[in-house]
Amino acid sequence: MILKSVRKNKIKTGFIITLFFIFITLFVYFLSKLIFDDIYIAAAIGLSFSIISAFASYYNSDKMILSLNGARPATREEFLQLNVSLESLCIAAGLPLPKLYVMDTPALNAFATGRNPEHAVVCVTTGLLNKLDKYELEGVLAHELSHIKNYDILLSTIAIVMVGFVTIVADILTHSFIWGGNRDSDNKAAGLLVIVGIIFLILSPIFANLLKLAISRNREYLADASAVEITRNKQGLISALQKLETENEPMNINEATESLFIVNPLKGKKQKDSLWSTHPNTQNRIQRLQEIN
Amino acid sequence: MIWIIIIIIIVLLIVFLYNYLVKLNIRCQNAWSQIDNQLKRRYDLIPNLVEVTKGYAAYERETLAAVVNARNQNPTMQELAKETEEVSQNVKQLLAVAESYPDLKANEVFKNLQIELTGTEDKIAFARQFYNDTVQHYNSAIMMFPSNIMAKILKYKEKEYFKVNEEEKKEVKVKL
Numbered sequence: 155m156i157l158k159s160v161r162k163n164k165i166k167t168g169f170i171i172t173l174f175f176i177f178i179t180l181f182v183y184f185l186s187k188l189i190f191d192d193i194y195i196a197a198a199i200g201l202s203f204s205i206i207s208a209f210a211s212y213y214n215s216d217k218m219i220l221s222l223n224g225a226r227p228a229t230r231e232e233f234l235q236l237n238v239s240l241e242s243l244c245i246a247a248g249l250p251l252p253k254l255y256v257m258d259t260p261a262l263n264a265f266a267t268g269r270n271p272e273h274a275v276v277c278v279t280t281g282l283l284n285k286l287d288k289y290e291l292e293g294v295l296a297h298e299l300s301h302i303k304n305y306d307i308l309l310s311t312i313a314i315v316m317v318g319f320v321t322i323v324a325d326i327l328t329h330s331f332i333w334g335g336n337r338d339s340d341n342k343a344a345g346l347l348v349i350v351g352i353i354f355l356i357l358s359p360i361f362a363n364l365l366k367l368a369i370s371r372n373r374e375y376l377a378d379a380s381a382v383e384i385t386r387n388k389q390g391l392i393s394a395l396q397k398l399e400t401e402n403e404p405m406n407i408n409e410a411t412e413s414l415f416i417v418n419p420l421k422g423k424k425q426k427d428s429l430w431s432t433h434p435n436t437q438n439r440i441q442r443l444q445e446i447n
Numbered sequence: 448m449i450w451i452i453i454i455i456i457i458v459l460l461i462v463f464l465y466n467y468l469v470k471l472n473i474r475c476q477n478a479w480s481q482i483d484n485q486l487k488r489r490y491d492l493i494p495n496l497v498e499v500t501k502g503y504a505a506y507e508r509e510t511l512a513a514v515v516n517a518r519n520q521n522p523t524m525q526e527l528a529k530e531t532e533e534v535s536q537n538v539k540q541l542l543a544v545a546e547s548y549p550d551l552k553a554n555e556v557f558k559n560l561q562i563e564l565t566g567t568e569d570k571i572a573f574a575r576q577f578y579n580d581t582v583q584h585y586n587s588a589i590m591m592f593p594s595n596i597m598a599k600i601l602k603y604k605e606k607e608y609f610k611v612n613e614e615e616k617k618e619v620k621v622k623l
Contacts, residue, residue, distance in 0.1 A: 234559055234562050234563070235562050238562055238565075238566030241566065242569040242573050245570050245573045245577060246573035246574075246577055248577055
């Protein structure tokens with residue numbers, strides 16, 4: 155089951171990278187064609203720009219996400235218990251030790267990011283450390299380690315960074331198309347800009363929703379189950395989820411990274427799993443955990 | 448033509464089986480070294496605990512020191528598993544008793560040592576769990592067809608689990 159989901163995640167990631175590549179290439183191509191009026195130069199600029207940005211986001215996406223959410227490294231001196239717990243769970247899961255970060259907020263939440271188990275990050279909030287006991291904390295950490303093992307981190311991290319990038323570009327373009335369209339005296343260029351603008355106008359919401367579709371909600375159920383396999387103690391995760399549900403408060407985070415977290419950090423008290431919710435209902439998760447023998 | 452294809456398939460199968468078994472064997476060795484590392488780490492930490500609890504919990508402290516000193520230098524897997532269990536029990540016992548002294552409990556060195564040692568105990572338990580799972584995987588591969596043929600050629604033998612036998616486990620518990 156895990157191997158299957160690893161492959162699925164890698165395929166989906168490849169798909170997103172390809173789309174990203176095509177989108178950025180086309181975008182820069184049309185833009186530089188307007189400026190240089192030469193298809194070869196435009197194509198060269200478009201290709202090199204998208205190659206560079208694709209590589210940059212692939213290798214730096216975890217750092218981007220950490221800085222978007224204002225996380226800082228959790229040193230062994232300051233957070234001994236947290237570090238020791240993570241070390242022991244890594245032994246149980248057979249994973250290399252990920253980097254450990256904390257976010258200074260009273261909210262209870264955690265996320266993992268990175269591109270593979272060798273380059274992974276686990277981040278927890280200080281509120282989580284204050285409110286959870288050792289076994290509950292281990293449940294949450296094991297859940298995040300499962301995301302690392304399943305390569306969920308690769309898919310969601312890449313999706314957030316690349317789709318986020320494209321949405322920003324599309325927004326800028328549609329705005330300049332709406333507000334600055336009339337200033338252009340060159341009819342041919344203006345016509346082209348209108349077409350590109352309309353295309354992006356249509357594509358932008360599609361991309362944003364693609365993000366939600368690509369990251370399936372089942373990943374949370376699977377990670378919960380694998381977490382129990384690691385800790386061999388489902389009670390820890392169950393009571394952790396209960397606390398996360400009842401004692402939580404909304405967090406001040408970047409909205410694009412919402413789907414990374416163990417429970418929805420924005421929390422719009424929705425009761426049922428709908429097609430567009432990024433997180434399964436916590437009660438459903440607890441129920442499924444209780445069904446595990 | 449058909450013979451060439453058959454030979455190629457057989458060669459590929461041999462290569463696959465060989466790599467599969469070697470990989471499992473290496474995984475067992477890695478899993479074992481995890482246990483080994485944690486056991487060493489624990490024996491490094493215990494003297495510190497004995498030192499910091501000086502003047503408290505005399506009985507538990509001396510028992511732990513005695514158990515650690517009496518350890519076998521060249522144990523079999525069974526003996527080592529039993530020894531590990533025994534030291535674990537004694538470490539937990541000492542930590543539990545030490546916790547009841549308020550000045551020890553407030554001591555920063557003791558607090559950190561407690562987290563480290565409890566963590567090491569957890570790590571030993573998890574490393575053992577991981578090792579036993581790996582060995583189980585390896586052992587069943589060695590016994591199942593067709594990998595058992597390759598195992599015979601490689602002279603791979605069944606590996607022992609890092610586990611205390613049920614009867615011996617009772618014996619350890621009675622001691623406490």
